[in-house]
Amino acid sequence: MTTRRSFIGASAAGLFGAALVSRAAAATLPEAPVMDKPDMAPPLFPPNGRPYNPVATLNGWTLPWRMKDGWKEFHLIAEPVRRQMAPGMTANLWGYNGQSPGPTLECVEGDKVRIFVTNKLPEHTTIHWHGILLPNGMDGVGGLTQPQIPVGKTFVYEFQMKKSGTFMYHPHADEMTQMAMGLMGFLVVHPKDPKFMAVDRDFVFLMNAYDIDPGSFTPRVNTMLDFNLWSWNSRVFPGIDPLVVRRGDRVRIRIGNLTMTNHPIHLHGYDFEVTGTDGGWVPKTARWPEVTTDVAVGQMRAIEFTANAPGDWAFHCHKSHHTMNAMGHNVPTMIGVDHRGVAEKILKLVPDYMVMGERGMADMGEMEMPLPDNTLPMMTGAGPFGAIEMGGMFSVVKVREGLARNDYKDPGWYRHPPGTVAYALEGRPPHAEEAAPAPVTQAVLRVRKPSGHAGHR
Numbered sequence: 230m231t232t233r234r235s236f237i238g239a240s241a242a243g244l245f246g247a248a249l250v251s252r253a254a255a256a257t258l259p260e261a262p263v264m265d266k267p268d269m270a271p272p273l274f275p276p277n278g279r280p281y282n283p284v285a286t287l288n289g290w291t292l293p294w295r296m297k298d299g300w301k302e303f304h305l306i307a308e309p310v311r312r313q314m315a316p317g318m319t320a321n322l323w324g325y326n327g328q329s330p331g332p333t334l335e336c337v338e339g340d341k342v343r344i345f346v347t348n349k350l351p352e353h354t355t356i357h358w359h360g361i362l363l364p365n366g367m368d369g370v371g372g373l374t375q376p377q378i379p380v381g382k383t384f385v386y387e388f389q390m391k392k393s394g395t396f397m398y399h400p401h402a403d404e405m406t407q408m409a410m411g412l413m414g415f416l417v418v419h420p421k422d423p424k425f426m427a428v429d430r431d432f433v434f435l436m437n438a439y440d441i442d443p444g445s446f447t448p449r450v451n452t453m454l455d456f457n458l459w460s461w462n463s464r465v466f467p468g469i470d471p472l473v474v475r476r477g478d479r480v481r482i483r484i485g486n487l488t489m490t491n492h493p494i495h496l497h498g499y500d501f502e503v504t505g506t507d508g509g510w511v512p513k514t515a516r517w518p519e520v521t522t523d524v525a526v527g528q529m530r531a532i533e534f535t536a537n538a539p540g541d542w543a544f545h546c547h548k549s550h551h552t553m554n555a556m557g558h559n560v561p562t563m564i565g566v567d568h569r570g571v572a573e574k575i576l577k578l579v580p581d582y583m584v585m586g587e588r589g590m591a592d593m594g595e596m597e598m599p600l601p602d603n604t605l606p607m608m609t610g611a612g613p614f615g616a617i618e619m620g621g622m623f624s625v626v627k628v629r630e631g632l633a634r635n636d637y638k639d640p641g642w643y644r645h646p647p648g649t650v651a652y653a654l655e656g657r658p659p660h661a662e663e664a665a666p667a668p669v670t671q672a673v674l675r676v677r678k679p680s681g682h683a684g685h686r
């Protein structure tokens with residue numbers, strides 16, 4: 230994290246119109262720290278105000294604030310950023326304070342917050358505070374509840390947090406473009422009573438999606454459905470932080486969806502309950518067990534479980550196309566097609582030609598094919614047993630014995646107790662089953678098609 234003292238200094242000297250900085254009359258604006266590292270920053274324990282257990286933002290961080298006359302003051306700067314989506318690929322996005330998504334904002338039920346928003350984008354913007362109960366004029370809908378924030382200007386939002394819960398922020402100005410470019414962030418309001426809904430580990434992330442042509446850097450902003458990078462906090466597997474958990478911890482994962490489609494989020498090895506939405510906490514009597522919860526567009530879900538089963542548990546979107554990185558959708562299915570002869574002939578013409586998918590697509594996970602610059606393999610990631618063959622919205626919940634209370638460091642791969650891993654059958658199979666793939670049965674079922682109406686009475 231770095232600071233921008235020099236920039237703030239310039240702002241006080243009159244870079245911004247005083248009228249726009251409003252009656253908060255920022256003789257000095259609060260500092261607007263920036264983040265330039267893609268890894269999860271340690272949770273930020275509140276240095277002042279009411280106490281709470283802070284959240285852990287996957288591949289992200291929490292924005293520090295300052296207290297001024299009883300107000301918590303934050304400073305967000307909307308600006309173009311470069312985001313590494315996974316090692317090997319960087320995107321030109323729009324974000325806040327150096328990163329997309331922007332920093333997580335954390336405060337406490339009852340807090341009075343003042344949020345300065347400086348626009349360093351090439352076009353106007355606003356911020357809408359999704360799910361927050363606030364005065365209409367603070368709702369951030371450009372043209373409807375406020376003029377858009379012009380380029381180079383700072384606006385101030387002021388409201389009191391009426392309830393605790395899981396929320397987000399995003400522009401309500403040229404929304405399609407600005408969200409397709411990655412402008413968004415998480416907002417958590419902690420309960421006044423730290424014992425209410427208390428957990429040991431509280432993870433947050435937003436789901437977003439990009440359409441970035443292989444070899445290029447900037448998302449196509451007009452794409453409606455056919456995105457090729459399905460991301461969590463603008464990161465894709467294997468670039469997404471693991472969710473590191475101490476055995477026995479009560480764990481909450483808060484997920485928000487700002488893509489253009491729903492994502493059924495699935496956790497292996499556990500059942501969990503949805504304990505919160507962007508509307509509020511779910512009463513105990515209204516919860517039911519799940520292993521997958523669908524998060525629709527514009528929704529947030531908080532799920533909770535007690536981490537009593539150690540291991541490396543897959544955690545992912547259950548739409549199988551969303552656990553892949555950029556891929557062409559116009560590749561024909563080649564399963565069962567014997568193209569040995571054809572491949573030889575093509576190789577004479579195109580020396581780099583590679584036949585794909587003859588036996589399925591698993592080859593892709595191990596393939597070391599030359600890729601254009603700034604592109605990720607479609608299926609990738611190396612695990613302790615080989616290629617993981619995933620991409621996109623996939624991570625691992627790593628549950629371990631005896632971690633320190635706030636230790637989120639990657640503990641490496643799980644060491645399975647002897648005799649607890651699926652194993653290959655040794656020796657000759659007891660029956661006549663051979664290792665070769667089963668031949669395709671050639672039996673053809675003849676269907677007598679109806680002709681005329683003779684059979685009908």
Ligand SMILES: [Cu+2]
Pocket residue numbers: 459491492493546547548551622
């Ligand atoms: Cu999905």
